[in-house]
Amino acid sequence: xxxxxxxxxxxxxxxxxxxxxxxxxxxxxxxxxxxxxxxxxxxxxxxxxxxxxxxxxxxxxxxxxxxxxxxxxxxxxxxxxxxxxxxxxxxxxxxxxxxxxxxxxxx
Amino acid sequence: xxxxxxxxxxxxxxxxxxxxxxxxxxxxxxxxxxxxxxxxxxxxxxxxxxxxxxxxxxxxxxxxxxxxxxxxxxxxxxxxxxxxxxxxxxxxxxxxxxxxxxxxxxxxxxxxxxxxxxxxxx
Numbered sequence: 001x002x003x004x005x006x007x008x009x010x011x012x013x014x015x016x017x018x019x020x021x022x023x024x025x026x027x028x029x030x031x032x033x034x035x036x037x038x039x040x041x042x043x044x045x046x047x048x049x050x051x052x053x054x055x056x057x058x059x060x061x062x063x064x065x066x067x068x069x070x071x072x073x074x075x076x077x078x079x080x081x082x083x084x085x086x087x088x089x090x091x092x093x094x095x096x097x098x099x100x101x102x103x104x105x106x107x
Numbered sequence: 108x109x110x111x112x113x114x115x116x117x118x119x120x121x122x123x124x125x126x127x128x129x130x131x132x133x134x135x136x137x138x139x140x141x142x143x144x145x146x147x148x149x150x151x152x153x154x155x156x157x158x159x160x161x162x163x164x165x166x167x168x169x170x171x172x173x174x175x176x177x178x179x180x181x182x183x184x185x186x187x188x189x190x191x192x193x194x195x196x197x198x199x200x201x202x203x204x205x206x207x208x209x210x211x212x213x214x215x216x217x218x219x220x221x222x223x224x225x226x227x228x229x
Contacts, residue, residue, distance in 0.1 A: 031214075032214060036217070043223055049216040050216075087154055091216060094167045096169075098155065099153065100152075
């Protein structure tokens, strides 16, 4: 199984800040990496697929990078609606797996 | 637009079988462009992929749950279903159904989700 590890597990930031969340795979997954945003009581929402491609309708302040085992999600100029939990997910293996999530809170 | 809706019992007794159905409205499950997934999230914890099915009936399951999970599809009803046997309190979670789509030929992702349903084992 491919294990996905995110860090930090939680993060405090202010509106207007730039933040970076990291996701590491236990083996190389090329660019088969997706990012999701989840707000309390809601289903996750796809932000980034194939490591760097922005899903339709997602603001351009979200971006993804990385390949192999190390990936990052960057949010530039944080907006109030961006405070949520972010999860990475690999689709390299037919047995998909998620990271444990990073909770982004208001400082 | 396409929507997914989970349905089924919210309370299941230990050792019994959890059964959920996802109904696809505004679209079809009979497409080679998608697969149909079950994902769960225990209270306060991260997401766990359970398994998926293609319209052909081909399935993939999370190895950690294999042996207890069965996913099936009914194309005429536009539904796919989850059965999880021998449940314990550890199976208490919000269960989501989700559509898997892909781009660039083989980059799969979950692009459409149901609202989720909390199933408690007690």
